[in-house]
Structure formats: structure tokens, C-alpha cells
Amino acid sequence: MRTDIAEPVRLKDYRVPDYLIDKVDLDVKLHPSATRVLARLTIRPNPQGRSDAALILDGDGLSLKKIALDGQLLDLQKPEAWKGFVTPDQFTLHAPPRYPFVLEIETEIDATANTRLMGLYRSGSVYCTQCEAEGFRRITYFLDRPDVLSIYTVRLEAELSEAPLLLSNGNRITGGPIEGTPRHFAVWHDPYPKPSYLFALVGGDLGSIFDEFTTRSGRKVALGIHVEHGKETAAAYAMDALKRAMAWDENIYGREYDLDVFNIVAVSDFNMGAMENKGLNIFNDKYVLASPATATDMDYANIEAVIAHEYFHNWTGNRITCRDWFQLCLKEGLTVFRDHAFSADMRSAPVRRIADVRTLRAQQFTEDAGPLAHNVRPDTYYEINNFYTATIYEKGAEIIRMLKVLIGDDAFRKGMDLYFDRCDGTAATIEDFIACFAETSKRDLTEFSRWYHQSGTPLVEAAGRYDEAAKTFTLDFTQSCKPTPGQDQKEPFVIPVALGLVIPGQGDIALRTDGHDGASAAEIARGVIELSAARRRIAFRDVPSRPVPSLLRGFSAPVRLTYPASETDLITLISHDSDGFNRWQAAQTYATRLLLRSVDRIRAGDPPHADKDFSGALAVVLEESTDPAFNAQVMTLPSEADIAREIGEDVDPDAINLARDALREAIGQDLKDLLRAAYDRLADTGPYSPDAAAAGRRALRNAALDLFAAGDRIEGARIAMRQLETAATMTDAIAALAVLAHIPGDARETALDAFYHAHEGEPLVIDKWFALQASIAEAGTLDRVKNLMKHKAFSFSNPNRMRALVGCFATLNQTQFNAGDGSGYDFIANIVLELDAKNPQVAARLLSAFKSWRSLEANRRILAERALRRVAGAASLSPDVKDIAERSLA
Numbered sequence: 001m002r003t004d005i006a007e008p009v010r011l012k013d014y015r016v017p018d019y020l021i022d023k024v025d026l027d028v029k030l031h032p033s034a035t036r037v038l039a040r041l042t043i044r045p046n047p048q049g050r051s052d053a054a055l056i057l058d059g060d061g062l063s064l065k066k067i068a069l070d071g072q073l074l075d076l077q078k079p080e081a082w083k084g085f086v087t088p089d090q091f092t093l094h095a096p097p098r099y100p101f102v103l104e105i106e107t108e109i110d111a112t113a114n115t116r117l118m119g120l121y122r123s124g125s126v127y128c129t130q131c132e133a134e135g136f137r138r139i140t141y142f143l144d145r146p147d148v149l150s151i152y153t154v155r156l157e158a159e160l161s162e163a164p165l166l167l168s169n170g171n172r173i174t175g176g177p178i179e180g181t182p183r184h185f186a187v188w189h190d191p192y193p194k195p196s197y198l199f200a201l202v203g204g205d206l207g208s209i210f211d212e213f214t215t216r217s218g219r220k221v222a223l224g225i226h227v228e229h230g231k232e233t234a235a236a237y238a239m240d241a242l243k244r245a246m247a248w249d250e251n252i253y254g255r256e257y258d259l260d261v262f263n264i265v266a267v268s269d270f271n272m273g274a275m276e277n278k279g280l281n282i283f284n285d286k287y288v289l290a291s292p293a294t295a296t297d298m299d300y301a302n303i304e305a306v307i308a309h310e311y312f313h314n315w316t317g318n319r320i321t322c323r324d325w326f327q328l329c330l331k332e333g334l335t336v337f338r339d340h341a342f343s344a345d346m347r348s349a350p351v352r353r354i355a356d357v358r359t360l361r362a363q364q365f366t367e368d369a370g371p372l373a374h375n376v377r378p379d380t381y382y383e384i385n386n387f388y389t390a391t392i393y394e395k396g397a398e399i400i401r402m403l404k405v406l407i408g409d410d411a412f413r414k415g416m417d418l419y420f421d422r423c424d425g426t427a428a429t430i431e432d433f434i435a436c437f438a439e440t441s442k443r444d445l446t447e448f449s450r451w452y453h454q455s456g457t458p459l460v461e462a463a464g465r466y467d468e469a470a471k472t473f474t475l476d477f478t479q480s481c482k483p484t485p486g487q488d489q490k491e492p493f494v495i496p497v498a499l500g501l502v503i504p505g506q507g508d509i510a511l512r513t514d515g516h517d518g519a520s521a522a523e524i525a526r527g528v529i530e531l532s533a534a535r536r537r538i539a540f541r542d543v544p545s546r547p548v549p550s551l552l553r554g555f556s557a558p559v560r561l562t563y564p565a566s567e568t569d570l571i572t573l574i575s576h577d578s579d580g581f582n583r584w585q586a587a588q589t590y591a592t593r594l595l596l597r598s599v600d601r602i603r604a605g606d607p608p609h610a611d612k613d614f615s616g617a618l619a620v621v622l623e624e625s626t627d628p629a630f631n632a633q634v635m636t637l638p639s640e641a642d643i644a645r646e647i648g649e650d651v652d653p654d655a656i657n658l659a660r661d662a663l664r665e666a667i668g669q670d671l672k673d674l675l676r677a678a679y680d681r682l683a684d685t686g687p688y689s690p691d692a693a694a695a696g697r698r699a700l701r702n703a704a705l706d707l708f709a710a711g712d713r714i715e716g717a718r719i720a721m722r723q724l725e726t727a728a729t730m731t732d733a734i735a736a737l738a739v740l741a742h743i744p745g746d747a748r749e750t751a752l753d754a755f756y757h758a759h760e761g762e763p764l765v766i767d768k769w770f771a772l773q774a775s776i777a778e779a780g781t782l783d784r785v786k787n788l789m790k791h792k793a794f795s796f797s798n799p800n801r802m803r804a805l806v807g808c809f810a811t812l813n814q815t816q817f818n819a820g821d822g823s824g825y826d827f828i829a830n831i832v833l834e835l836d837a838k839n840p841q842v843a844a845r846l847l848s849a850f851k852s853w854r855s856l857e858a859n860r861r862i863l864a865e866r867a868l869r870r871v872a873g874a875a876s877l878s879p880d881v882k883d884i885a886e887r888s889l890a
């Protein structure tokens with residue numbers, strides 16, 4: 001176990017490694033509690049490094065058996081004889097040879113006892129590894145940093161009955177039984193130099209499906225997906241998604257796969273979503289396994305996205321990796337950007353955009369508004385595990401999206417080509433990346449790059465003035481950004497604002513400006529105005545009547561934008577905007593306004609605010625038949641967390657919950673007949689398909705049911721019960737159960753029991769059952785969650801179970817996590833402390849549920865702070881939890 005880190009790692013302290021490791025030969029003999037790893041490292045001094053430097057290899061809790069330098073055993077009892085020292089966490093050689101030398105290190109690992117799920121561990125009976133970010137040092141001593149690239153050859157050996165399948169990175173060279181023993185072996189060789197975080201091995205008894213993909217230059221790639229026996233058919237969709245992703249990367253970016261095999265292994269114990277190890281992706285099985293009876297449409301979409309994400313890393317992450325962990329967004333932001341574009345191409349683009357922006361706002365905006373705000377490219381960190389955040393991933397992707405909007409598709413694609421060309425085989429930086437686009441666009445991107453160095457969500461305030469006589473419309477923009485930890489003053493951001501002017505009843509008009517106060521020809525041609533200073537004014541001419549501006553179309557920048565639109569203006573946009581995203585946004589803005597008004601009224605002791613016009617606008621959308629998936633998004637109100645974020649300070653989660661329920665009830669009553677008719681009209685006919693069109697109809701039908709039941713609980717529960725009993729898909733079953741779960745009474749308990757018994761053998765379905773119960777906004781939920789933790793299907797050590805039950809309680813259940821008596825905070829604090837001893841990474845992530853504590857009303861703030869202080873002050877905390885606790889309190 002590493003001891004607490006007192007000093008942060010700083011970007012400005014980056015130095016090239018003093019030694020390089022060209023070759024890594026691993027010989028791994030798998031055994032449940034005593035796996036032997038013999039690492040043969042070919043090391044040489046780095047000509048660019050310091051010539052007098054000691055060789056310092058990282059370790060983390062290693063048990064060293066022996067070590068030899070150029071064939072000479074080092075006497076571990078007499079370190080002075082070889083001038084160095086060794087601890088479980090470090091190996092130091094003060095005066096290593098100045099020529100290439102070989103270090104042989106033998107370690108022993110108890111994979112079964114590894115509860116952190118970092119390094120070599122077991123998921124059920126399967127041996128697997130997770131090395132990003134710093135897990136390789138739990139396998140052997142190494143220069144465990146992403147800028148040390150080596151060629152790996154791995155020999156694996158295991159009992160044939162225990163692990164008939166032996167996989168590692170690259171191509172399989174040879175293998176077979178070991179005569180006269182019950183064991184067998186396999187040798188894998190990866191010809192591409194890679195950092196240690198991309199190393200992986202798997203040994204186990206798994207069921208496999210195989211397929212093949214021929215790249216456009218004719219390379220035949222054998223594809224394999226390996227899952228728990230009996231689940232093979234549930235991997236078919238993942239295989240299909242993989243082949244589509246491979247074709248997409250060839251078509252869109254000209255990137256081909258570069259090995260003869262590509263393997264994916266699904267395991268049920270995994271800290272994150274999945275991992276892009278070269279040629280051997282390892283997945284949380286939640287992102288591989290899907291059948292109509294167990295997976296929702298959302299699960300299918302997530303599988304498609306995560307499969308593509310990990311595959312795309314082969315170029316953006318593996319062929320070009322990161323120089324250091326400060327550059328994490330170089331691979332993550334870019335790869336999320338690529339998987340978003342892929343999903344948009346596979347499905348409805350506006351619907352994907354809406355879903356992506358919902359996630360961005362829910363996770364990243366919230367992070368950026370609280371004590372855990374950090375740069376997309378941080379300049380210090382205490383614990384890198386804590387930087388796999390929405391800011392690095394989602395905001396990192398938004399920056400690239402903006403770049404593309406600003407320089408145009410052509411210069412963007414050329415910039416990507418240049419990046420692949422120039423940086424292939426290297427460990428690169430954000431500066432290397434941006435330089436490629438500065439070159440192809442001939443633009444100075446220095447100011448744009450502030451997005452990487454300044455945290456916080458900019459606020460853009462827009463105002464418009466129509467001059468009837470002159471037929472001009474003038475827009476005034478101002479931008480600002482609140483201070484974030486360590487950053488009191490912000491320089492202006494470069495913000496692309498895609499816009500249009502909508503004339504009621506007529507639609508978009510052509511944009512024209514005059515020289516004075518005008519936009520450049522390029523801006524007009526693209527319909528994108530660039531804000532790069534604190535203020536900007538733009539006047540449009542030839543505007544026949546007062547327009548409604550449609551601003552930030554497609555969510556062209558990750559900012560908060562306000563414009564004093566009237567409610568009539570919003571209705572114009574909801575029904576007539578040519579930009580799908582902004583039609584949805586106008587409905588969200590309208591709903592948010594109603595909700596904020598209601599929250600104020602509820603806190604003043606008045607009844608919530610109601611509004612028939614909003615219901616009327618939704619009615620129009622409900623009746624349109626063009627894109628049900630889109631309509632479903634419009635029918636879904638902002639979440640409680642969205643409303644809390646809008647309010648920003650002195651937040652009362654109970655008032656928000658009441659206001660939101662009241663609005664849903666009012667809409668449900670106003671649109672009773674229409675909702676019911678939509679529900680009947682959209683019933684699934686014909687065979688099941690997971691495609692976007694069928695999923696869209698299910699989404700709209702279930703959104704209609706949800707609102708209908710909010711207006712009429714008795715009839716709603718009756719319909720939901722019938723839907724639950726007859727559902728052909730998990731999408732419909734879970735939607736019905738969700739309706740029932742939020743209506744107190746015996747019917748709910750009966751339905752929950754029945755659901756459990758119907759799906760008992762499917763842990764991923766039981767996770768949905770846990771998550772649903774954890775999110776019930778009622779006072780009894782904490783007790784329910786505590787009881788469920790004693791349920792035989794719950795497991796304290798399985799991250800998916802933990803996230804489903806405890807994680808959902810902390811992040812989705814705003815009223816109960818933030819219960820006025822502090823019981824939710826105490827509960828989560830206790831779990832974090834208990835879990836920290838087992839799995840610090842998952843514990844730290846759970847603790848970040850407190851990230852908005854400062855915006856709460858005073859009483860809750862005091863209670864949340866008390867719980868956080870209790871965690872921060874506990875003895876023997878992991879660096880992971882300590883870091884989150886301390887930054888949350890700073």
C-alpha cells in the first residue's frame with residue numbers, strides 16, 4: 001500500500017526519463033494466490049536524460065522474490081553491495097551501467113486477494129489485469145510512466161482446466177500443452193512499442209464468439225469476444241458494433257487496424273467502463289452483454305459507444321499516446337469526440353447531441369461549478385486516478401468539437417491527418433496536437449487553447465434589439481466566468497456561437513450584416529459568430545420583422561447562455577426552429593423557468609406555479625410523427641440536479657422535488673388524453689429490433705406513460721402493471737417498474753418482488769432493480785438501501801453492485817442523499833470509509849457525490865461539511881479518498 005503523498009505532481013516538473021526500457025519479456029505463471037512473474041527488462045540510459053541519475057523503478061506493494069542485473073543475482077540482504085535499495089514500492093539502483101543492461105525481476109502476486117482491481121486480479125475465476133493509470137507497478141518494478149515505450153513479449157502459463165484461454169497484447173506466436181503436466185502455455189508478441197499502462201493479460205475459462213474483419217488494405221483481422229460461458233449470444237451486438245466502428249474509422253479518418261487479432265474480454269468486476277489495452281480490450285461486462293430481455297435501449301446505445309470508444313483508442317491513445325498524465329485529455333477528450341461522432345452517424349444526430357449535452361451538463365457543469373473544478377489539462381495532481389473525470393472526458397471532447405466548428409471540416413480533417421502522421425509512435429502533448437490544427441487552418445490557436453488551462457463554465461449573456469424602421473437586429477454578447485479553485489481571474493474564452501434568426505411563422509432568414517458592427521464573411525457563411533473578448537456586438541440588416549434569435553445551435557460551445565426570450569419566443573422556437581437541438585433547448589428553458597418560479601413559491605409557502613401554454617407546446621410535439629426519439633427528449637423535463645445547478649446557491653432539494661413533481665402532474669393532467677393516445681399508438685408491433693427508430697418509439701411511449709401516471713396515479717399504475725407483466729423488452733419492463741416504484745403502496749412492493757424473481761440470475765438486471773429502489777424520493781429509502789445491502793444479490797466488493805445501489809442513492813436521489821437530518825451524508829461517509837480499505841478508486845468516486853455541497857442551503861451545508869471533515873480526518877486514508885476529501889473542503 002502506498003503511503004500518503006504529501007507533494008503533488010506538477011506539470012512544470014516534467015523531465016524526460018533518465019532510462020528507457022526497449023524490451024519487456026514477461027513470463028507469467030498463473031496461480032490463484034501465488035502467481036509468479038519473471039520480468040526481463042532491457043534497459044539503457046536515455047541519451048536525453050541525466051547521465052548521473054539513479055535508476056528508480058516504481059512498485060506498489062510488490063513481493064520481490066529475486067532480482068538479477070546482467071545475470072548476477074543481487075543479494076537483497078546486502079543492498080550496499082550493489083548500491084541501491086528495494087522496498088515494496090520502489091527499486092533503486094544508484095549507479096547502473098551506462099550501456100544497455102538487463103534486469104530480471106521475479107515477483108509473486110496474490111491475484112485473489114487483490115480487491116483494488118488494479119494490477120493482476122481475479123474477477124470470479126478469471127485472471128485479468130488493469131494497468132491504467134499506475135497498475136503495472138503492482139505487477140513488477142517498472143518505469144511506470146506513459147512516455148516509456150517498450151516492445152512486449154509475454155509468455156503465459158496456467159493450469160489447462162482453470163484457464164484454457166490465455167491472452168495478451170498483440171499476436172499469438174505459439175502455445176500448447178506442457179508435456180507431463182496439467183498446464184499449458186501461450187506466447188504473445190506485440191510489435192508496437194507501448195507504455196506499460198496498455199499492457200494486459202487474461203487467463204480463464206470463457207465462452208467465445210469469433211468473427212472476422214478485412215481492412216481496406218486487405219489485412220484479415222480475427223475478432224474474438226470472450227464472456228462468461230452461456231452468455232455468448234449476448235455478445236453478438238457488441239461484435240456488430242465493433243465491426244461498424246472499424247469500418248467507420250477507415251471511412252471517416254482513414255485509420256485501419258494494425259494487428260492480426262483483436263480481442264475483447266468481458267469481466268464482471270471492473271472499476272471503470274472498459275480499457276483500451278493494445279489488441280486486448282478488457283470490458284466491464286455491462287458494456288458487452290445485451291439481449292432484449294436483459295438490456296434496455298440505452299444499454300444497447302452505451303455498448304455501441306463504449307465498444308467504439310475503446311476501439312478508436314487504438315489510434316488516439318495507443319499508436320499516439322500521452323507524454324504524461326497531465327495530457328490525459330489528449331487521448332480521452334479526442335476519443336470521446338470520436339465516439340460521439342460515431343454514435344451520431346449510427347443514430348439520430350440531434351438526439352445523440354441532446355443526450356451528450358444532458359450528460360455534459362449533469363456531470364461536467366456540476367463539477368466545474370464546485371470545489372472539484374479543474375482544468376481540462378490540469379497542472380498539478382495528487383492522485384491521477386481521480387482525474388478520470390467528466391471534465392477531462394466530456395469537456396475535453398467539447399473543446400475538439402469547437403475547434404472543428406471554428407476551423408471548418410476540411411482544415412479539421414487535414415489537422416487530424418497531420419497529427420496521425422507526425423505523432424504516430426510517440427507520446428505526445430496537447431501542444432503537439434493543437435499545433436497540427438494551427439498549421440492546417442493557418443490560425444493562431446493560442447487564445448483558443450485557454451479552454452485547456454482555465455476551468456469553470458463561461459456564462460454568455462446575450463441581448464437583442466430590433467429596429468423596426470431600419471430593419472436591423474442587434475445582438476449584444478458579454479462573457480464572464482466565475483472564479484474556480486486557484487483561478488480568481490479568467491481571460492476571455494474563444495466561444496463559437498452558432499446562430500440563426502427565426503421569424504415567427506416563416507422560419508430562418510438569410511443572415512446579412514453590414515461592415516459596421518458586422519460579422520466576417522466567414523462567420524456569416526458558417527452561421528457561427530466567434531466571441532473572443534468580454535463583449536461583442538453584431539448587427540444584422542434586412543430583417544423584415546422582429547426575429548427570435550436561435551443561439552448556440554447544436555450546443556456549439558460548452559457554456560451557459562442566457563437570453564431574455566419571452567415565453568411566446570420560446571414556443572416559436574419549440575415548434576419552428578430548424579435546429580433540432582435548440583427546439584429541445586427551448587422546451588428545457590421554458591420548463592426550467594416554470595420550475596424556478598415554483599421553487600420560489602414553494603419556499604415562500606405558496607402552491608407551485610402552473611402554466612397551460614407549456615403543456616400546449618408539448619402537445620404539439622407529442623403529435624408530430626417525424627422523430628419519436630427526439631420527441632421523447634422534449635417530453636423529459638430537466639432533472640432535479642439540473643434545476644439545482646440553475647439555482648446555484650442556497651439550494652433546497654425538497655422544494656425542487658416538489659416543484660418538479662407538481663409540473664409533471666400538471667402536464668399529465670393537461671395532456672391526459674393525448675398521452676394516453678400516444679401510448680396506445682406507439683405500441684411495439686412486429687419483431688424486436690434494437691435500432692434507433694424502434695428505440696425511439698419505445699422511448700416516447702414510455703415518456704408518455706411516465707407523464708400520464710404523474711397526472712393519474714391510479715390509472716397510470718394500472719397501465720404500468722400491465723406493461724410490466726407483458727413487456728417483451730427490458731426497456732419496457734424497467735420503464736413500467738420505474739413508474740410503479742415511485743407510487744408508494746403494496747403494488748410497488750409486489751412488482752419489485754416479482755421483478756426480482758423473474759431476473760434473479762442476471763446481475764446486470766438486478767443492478768437496475770437496485771438502482772431504481774435507491775432513487776425513490778421518499779424518507780424510507782435510506783432504510784431500504786441499508787436493507788438491500790444485506791440482500792444476497794448485493795456485493796460490497798463488486799463495483800457495479802456498489803454503484804447501482806449506493807452510487808445511485810448518492811448521485812440520483814437528491815432529496816434523500818441531501819436529507820435534512822444529514823443521514824444520507826453520514827451513510828455515504830461511512831461507506832466511503834469502509835470501502836476505502838478495499839477499493840480506494842471506487843470509494844473516492846463515491847465521495848465525489850459531495851461535489852455540490854457548497855451550493856446547498858445553510859443547514860445541509862453544515863451537515864455535509866461535517867461528514868466530509870469526518871472522512872478527511874480518518875486515519876490511514878488512501879491517497880485517492882484523501883485527495884477528494886481535501887479538495888472538496890478547500
Ligand code: PHE
Nearest residue numbers: 132133272274275276310388
Ligand atoms: N482508459 C479507459 C477509457 O476511457 C478508462 C479507464 C481508466 C479504465 C482507468 C480503467 C482505468 O477508455
Ligand code: ZN
Nearest residue numbers: 309313332335
Ligand atoms: Zn477512453
